[in-house]
Amino acid sequence: MSLFGRIFLLNALVLVAAAALLVFGPVTVSTPALLGEVLVLAAGLVVMLIANAVLIRVGLAPLGRLTRAMTTIDLLKPGPRLTAKGHGEIAELITTFNSMIDRLEAERGYSAARALSAQEAERRRVAQELHDEVGQSLTAVLLGLKRVADQSSGPMREELVQAQETTRSTLDEIRRIARRLRPGVLEELGLVSALKALTTEISAGLTVQQSFDKHLPSLDAETELVVYRVAQEGLTNTVRHAAADRVHLSLRARPSGVELRLRDNGRGLGDNAEGAGIRGMRERALLVGAELKVGPAPGGGTEVRLVVSA
Template identity: 85%
Template sequence: MSLFGRIFLLNALVLVVAAALLVFGPATVSTPALSREVLVLASGLVVMLIANAVLIRVGLAPLGRLTRAMTTIDLLKPGPRLQATGHGEIAELITTFNSMIDRLEAERGYSSAIALSAQESERRRVAQELHDEVGQSLTAVLLSLKRVADQSPQETREELLQVQETTRSTLDEIRRIARRLRPGVLEELGLVSALKALTNEISEPTGLAIRRRFDKNLPPLDAETELVVYRVAQEGLTNTIRHSGADEAELSLKARPSQVELTIRDNGRGIGTSQEGAGIRGMRERALLVGADLEVGAAPGRGTEVRLTVKAKGAGE
C-alpha cells in the first residue's frame, strides 16, 4: 500500500470509530449544547487526535531514520546500511537510498584511485627530474666550485667554500625531497626499512623523538597496500609536526590474524573537536582504496592516535 493510502486509511479508521461512537453511543448533543456534552466531545476529539498522531508517527518512523542517515552520511567513513523496514513506498525508498550510497562509494573509490594513481605518477616524475636534472646540475656546480676554489687566492677561496657548502646543503635537501616524493627504499628494501628511513628523515631536522616498534614475521602485503601504509605514516607524522606541538611520537607496525596494524601516537595537544583537514581525508581516501580501516582520535592519556588496519596479501580472497 502506498504512503498516501496508508495515511488515508488511518485517518478514515479514526473517523469511522468516532462516528460509530457518536451514532450508536448513548451520548447526544442538545441545542444549545450543555457543558457536560461539550466536555464529552472535547475529550473524544483529544482522543482522536492522539490516536491519529500515534498511528501516523509509527507509520512514518522509518522516514525519520532515513533523514538522520542522510544528514550524517560520510562516503569516507562507510558504515552499515539502513534496514529496509516499513511498508510499501517507505521500504522502497530506504532500499533505493542504500543502493545510491553503494553507487556513490564505488564511484568515489574509482575516482580516488585514478586521482591518487596520477598523483603517484607525478610524484615519481618530479622526483626523477629532481634527481637526474637538478641533482646532476648541482653536482656539476659543486665540482666547478671546487676547481675554481683550488685555483683562487686565499681571500676568495673562503667565500667560494661557503658557496660550495650552501650548494651541497641544497643538493642534500633536493635529494631528501626526492626520496619523500618517491620512496625508493620501499620498492627496494620493503616496508619496514622504508618506515625506518622515514622516521630518521623526519626526526633529525625537527627534533621529534620517534619510537619505533615493528613486529617480526609480519604478514606479506601487496605493493599497493604497502604504499598506502607508507603514505599514511608519512602524512600522520607530518601532521604531528605541523599541528600537535608534540615532542615525542611512536610508530608501530603489528601483526594481526590476516592483518597488519599501523599505529601513530603522539603526546601533543590532541585533535579535540576540530574538523578533519585535507590530510586526514587524504588518508581516508587511501585507506578506502585497499579496503583498510582508518581511525583517527584521541590517544590514551594525551595526544592523537592514528590507527590503520590493512588486510594481508591473499586475505579475504
C-alpha cells in the same frame, strides 16, 4: 500500500471509530448543545487527534531514521546500511537510498583510485626530474665551485667554500624531497626499511620509538604504498601541528593482516575539523579496503590506527 494510502487509512480508521462511538454510544447532542455535551465532544476530539498523531508518527518513523542517516553519512567512513523496515514505499525508499550510497562509494573509490594513481605517477616524474636534472646540475655547479676554489686564495676562497656548502646543503635537500616524493627504499628494501628511513627524515625535534614485528604477512605493492603514505602523513601532521616531543610508531601482525599505529603526546585534535591530510589518509585507506581511525590517544595526544588485510 502507498504512503498516501497508509495515511488515508489511518485517518479513516480514527474517524470511523469516532463516528461509531457517536452513533452507538450513550452520548447525544441537544439543540442547543449543553455545556456538558460540548465538553464531551471536545474531549473526544482531543483523543481522536492524539490517536491520529501517534498512529502517523509510528507509520512514518522509518523516514526519520532515513533523514538522520542522510544528514550524518560520510562516504569516507563507511558504516552499516539502514535496515529496510516499514511498508510499501517507505521500505522501497530505504532500499533505494542504500543502493545509491553503494553506487556513490563505488564511484568515489574508483575516482579516488584514478586521482591517487595519477598523483603517484606525477610524484615519480617530479622526483626523477629532481634527481636526474636538478641534482646533476647542482653537482656540476658544486664541482665547478670546488675547482675554482682550489685555484683561489684569501677572501675569495672563503666565499667560494661557503658557496660550496650552500650548494651541497641544497643538493641534499633536493635529494631528501625526491626521496619523499618517490620512496625508492620501499620498492627496493621493503615496508619496514622504508618506515625506518621515513622516521629518520621526518623526526626533527621528536623522539621516535619504533616497534616492528619480525614476521609480517606479505602485502601487495599498492597496500604497502598506502601504509607508507598514511605513516608519512601522520608523522608530518605530528611535526607540524601536534606540538609533540615524542611519538611511537608500530607495525604489528594481525590474524588477517597488519596494523599500523602512530601515537604522539601532543595537544590532540580537539574540536578541529578534519583537514585535507586526514581526509587524504581516509581516501587511501578505502582504496585497499582498510580501516582507519584517527582520534585521541590514551593519556593525551593523537592516535592514528590503520588495519589492512593481507
